[in-house]
Amino acid sequence: MNEQVQPAGGPLFNPLSPDFIRDPYPHYERLRTVDPIHVTPFGQYVASRHAEVSLVLRDKRFGKDFVERTTRRYGPEIMKEPVFRSMSYWMLQADPPDHTRLRGLVVKAFTARRVEDMRPRIQEIVDQAIDAVIERGHMDLIEDFAFRLPVTIICDMLGIPEEHREVFYKSSRDGGRLLDPVPLSPEEIRQGNAANLMAQMYFQQLFELRRKNPGDDLITQLVQAEEDGNKLTNEELTANIILLFGAGHETTVNLIGNGLLALHRNPDQLALLKAKPELMTNAIEEFLRYDSSVQMTGRVTLEEIEDLGGVTIPKGETVLCLLGSANRDGAVYPDRPDRLDVTRANVKPLSFGGGIHFCLGAQLARIEAEIAIATLLRRLPDLRIDDIETPEWRPTFVLRGLRRLPASW
Template identity: 75%
Template sequence: MNEAVRNAAPAAGPAFNPLSPDFIRNPYPFYEYLRTHAPMMKTPIGAYLVSRNADVAQVLRDRRFGKDFAGRTVARYGEGILDEPVFRSMSHWMLTQDPPDHTRLRGLVVKAFTARRVEDMRPRIQAIVDDSIDRVERAGRMDLIADFAFRLPVIVICDMLGIPEEDRELFFMRERTGGRLLDPVPLTRAEIDEANQNHQNSLDYFLKLFELRRRQPGDDLTTQLVQAEDDGNKLTNEELCGNIILLFGAGHETTVNLIGNGLLALHRNPDQLELLKSRPELTPNAIEEFLRYDSSVQVTGRVALEDMGEIGGQEIKKGDSVMCMLGSANRDPQAYAEPDKLDVARKNIRPHSFGGGIHHCLGAQLARIEAEVAIATLLRRLPTLRIDDVENPEWRPTFVLRGLKRLPASW
């Protein structure tokens, strides 16, 4: 039995370490235990883990739940945490805001992510994918994360933010350590110091980019946000900085994981790999199945803004914090037959992987198209590709964002 599952018995107290290597390698047995025995388990930090599909859906769409980032963060770390630069910046993200600030901030960028505008990006996405494969095809080997899954969404979000070509190598070289900021397990002092330094590095760059786009406006999101700040006082400087950093991170992190997790799932299930190769028209549906099967985002948090009554057999009071276990909801047998089976032809897939309600991911459709083009092109152009070790890949040591650190492959 999975060690995390053994430790989960409510009678023994809510022992739950989402950063243990055993859990990160495979969280799904633990989720199964939660859904069956403790669908509203209370954690040591006082939050409830909501694990069943129906309960997760209820919380995500109910506007009586909000974010209350400041309250949740102070409860986790203590007074003074919002004086730390990285957490102060996060408090201005649209991701962490409640209306009316959330509505105002989201309204400034939503037009960049309309279905029509995103679909118009498909030729550019195809060109980036082809270029990435061209770079490595003759070598016969690559890391599917660094050389493929990472390059595509980073280039796309750089395009959208108007980051000059000559600056982009900076972003390819950066370590992907930001995911720990979102984990419910508090960061150590050393991790906070590192996060503050990384935040400062990002801030130094984006402040220069703001000045560039004030002098040389472009058809990009940075120009749009700078002009909103200058013209209508719609953005404070901290809101501008925080949300550009958010857009850059959110614009690539989940897509990297979607592509990487999807490719690993295919190669762990050779029958599904061969089916998708023979029927590429299934690719859009396969992307939904990858989102369901091994979600890039495993958890999203909410706070009850008023007494909520009973959810999952538990009375939820005003101020209670709940963590919606998206990865668990996507594997709930009450919602999906044979939920632990990968089925790229599965019908009626409605994954919670992009959240829900007013905080449903702005870039959901962009991520879908990027993954669709990337995976379909890879299977077509490198049909003999094989992952070196499908059984023991190296996962990133984060819980909320589930993804691979590297994934070597050859052909």
């Protein structure tokens, strides 16, 4: 099923084309129908159906093998680039036993109880964001609303002092390209290195501060684990704080933004949710399914896989799992999967991944989105999004989100 069935509309999987970024879902449907295990020009296998995606995420025959995979794509010198070197220490890119050790050090900060206890603080931040703009009658739902909440919460959790935060609120949101399946240009690598080195410099100073003045925060916990030499090296510490900071806000900003856009594009669902706020918890699951903030995650075959959707995949190959596509697979959601339905039963989106890499912050993201969207509907019931037809998407594929979303009331 290769080149000869390429439809007239160009390549089956061209994730950075503007058309794909605007609306990937018709492209996914084509992939699921025509070529469910698709091979890209870079030799990656792309899984688009729910059955194969959920298997790859949970099956121990698939891993991350980040250094080997990246070296094969970019050549033997690539690990000298600071940004790739840093990513090689991310627990997101690690396999056991390193993954188990790193995740074990941070998992305590994300327990259900800890996260539930943050509800009042989350509510306070959301209310402050609305208070700041309510008299103006307009705002950008991304910058003025969706962005401030998760950034503030992750700063709280990491122990980033109040007086340092303004720079984080203003920092650019263009790190997402690092995760895309299309290789980075030399210029993009240069920018990635610069941003990574700035972050490293900042966090190294913060570690010093927390060694002298410990706090009740994650960085203090990790600095103490680093002093217990066999638990954490300084490079691992720095890289994983950068990961937690990025993962701790990027995806939640997109969940809130994509969810609000979806609601306003479906006025019947918006009206239903305003009338029945108790549907909000289920609605969040549906937003995750309908337009996932993370569209894709990757694994590497640790041995030959004989039959993934009818295809044999040799050892050492990359398999890209299209989470956004699996979430709309009619085999799992037979009732009009392309429709937003906040009352949909049995919604179990794959948006947080699965297996050992299941998102640490899943419950935190859900609660942040739930409080943010519920409060907005309650306090600004007549809010209108200025342009629901052609909003401006960020030019990244793996992290799907809006660059801005102006609204008024």
